[in-house]
Amino acid sequence: MKRFRLGVIINPLAGLGGSVGLKGSDGVAEQAIAKGATPRAQQRMQQALDVILPFAHQIDIITASGDMGGKLCRQMGFTTQDVYISAVSSGANSTSALDTQQAVKCLFGHHLDLLLFAGGDGTARDIYAVVDDSFPVLGVPAGVKIHSGVYGITPHASGVVVSMLLQGELVSLMSADVMDIDEVAFRLGIVKAKQFGEMTVPAAPRYIQAVKMGGKEVDELVLADIAADVIESMEDELYIMGSGSTVAAVMEDLDLDNTLLGIDVIQHKSVIAKDVTAQQLLALTADKTKFSSVKLVITLIGGQGHILGRGNQQLSPELIRQIEKDNILILATKTKLKALEGRPLIVDSGDPELDKALTGYYKIVTGYHDYVMYQVANPDLVEN
Numbered sequence: 001m002k003r004f005r006l007g008v009i010i011n012p013l014a015g016l017g018g019s020v021g022l023k024g025s026d027g028v029a030e031q032a033i034a035k036g037a038t039p040r041a042q043q044r045m046q047q048a049l050d051v052i053l054p055f056a057h058q059i060d061i062i063t064a065s066g067d068m069g070g071k072l073c074r075q076m077g078f079t080t081q082d083v084y085i086s087a088v089s090s091g092a093n094s095t096s097a098l099d100t101q102q103a104v105k106c107l108f109g110h111h112l113d114l115l116l117f118a119g120g121d122g123t124a125r126d127i128y129a130v131v132d133d134s135f136p137v138l139g140v141p142a143g144v145k146i147h148s149g150v151y152g153i154t155p156h157a158s159g160v161v162v163s164m165l166l167q168g169e170l171v172s173l174m175s176a177d178v179m180d181i182d183e184v185a186f187r188l189g190i191v192k193a194k195q196f197g198e199m200t201v202p203a204a205p206r207y208i209q210a211v212k213m214g215g216k217e218v219d220e221l222v223l224a225d226i227a228a229d230v231i232e233s234m235e236d237e238l239y240i241m242g243s244g245s246t247v248a249a250v251m252e253d254l255d256l257d258n259t260l261l262g263i264d265v266i267q268h269k270s271v272i273a274k275d276v277t278a279q280q281l282l283a284l285t286a287d288k289t290k291f292s293s294v295k296l297v298i299t300l301i302g303g304q305g306h307i308l309g310r311g312n313q314q315l316s317p318e319l320i321r322q323i324e325k326d327n328i329l330i331l332a333t334k335t336k337l338k339a340l341e342g343r344p345l346i347v348d349s350g351d352p353e354l355d356k357a358l359t360g361y362y363k364i365v366t367g368y369h370d371y372v373m374y375q376v377a378n379p380d381l382v383e384n
Helices: 029-034 041-058 070-075 097-108 121-131 155-166 183-187 220-232 245-253 278-284 317-322 334-339 352-357
Strands: 004-010 059-064 079-084 114-119 137-141 173-181 193-202 238-241 264-267 270-273 294-299 306-308 328-331 345-347 360-367 370-377
Touching (some): 004 155, 041 059, 041 070, 041 114, 041 137, 041 155, 059 097, 070 079, 097 114, 114 121, 121 137, 121 173, 137 193, 155 193, 220 245, 245 294, 245 328, 270 278, 278 317, 294 306, 317 352
Parallel strands (some): 059 079, 114 137, 294 328, 306 345, 345 370
Antiparallel strands (some): 264 270, 360 370
């Protein structure tokens, strides 16, 4: 039987800026590391490859050396061939976009069946610059911002799609948008998304994420009603206010300065910390004598349904474990929920066990004293 030739590329810098509030990793890797960020792309790719590990006997992995893929794949027991020596392996401080592009060019000459890559929108752009729409690819989400439609909804879901191919299931191909935003503007709270082209991905809509819906919520009255409901219930707790325009409406009604694309903390209806990092959040929530409990206020990404793991990596698994499930407040307009067409909300914290614990039905605040019950899923249950 012909062995499946799987190309694997990891952007080792992907997602570095998320936990430290930098809203991205492009051009700020050293700054992120100085702030205490730790790489997560290896872990994300491992979660995807774990799904196909039972099929290792029928897979040949073609990859780049070291942290760009070879080291992880070899450690996991896959038959691995390194066809590109990364800059880090050659003595450089870090890899670059040029490394990604050069690696893909090298992999292309080895008759791949699929290219699996871990990164964010910048990585997708780098790969598109070489691949265009001529070859099937699939992304493992590891970046801070994931607007492109070439990624699985979670790392586990990306692995499931590859396993479908390995088991001979009929998986068609479809075109998906490669999107990216201006990170400099993004750090100033301005979202400027642009389509750069399309790549070909396995057509498994249940597992492949939709392109993020952009634009400001037009129904201001609904947002005001949601805000009124949240504010009415506020007591002496510590409130961690997530990113996004729906949560921003609560801050606006409180007349508080808001970090649209970051995380703020309020107590007694006053801001006590702005645009915080993951470590700052853990420090703020450590002293239980200063508050009765901690509540997390979050919303979903329109079109995708993610509530954790997209643009809010400051909300670390360690923090979420401290917050009881009942203290997670999810805000959403019914328009956004209907746009999901029945697909569940997604948690992708980076910790599969935590994601599994967070599954279930949640009361979603959709207006003033108006709620709906909606399912939250996790990578291990997506395929059920």
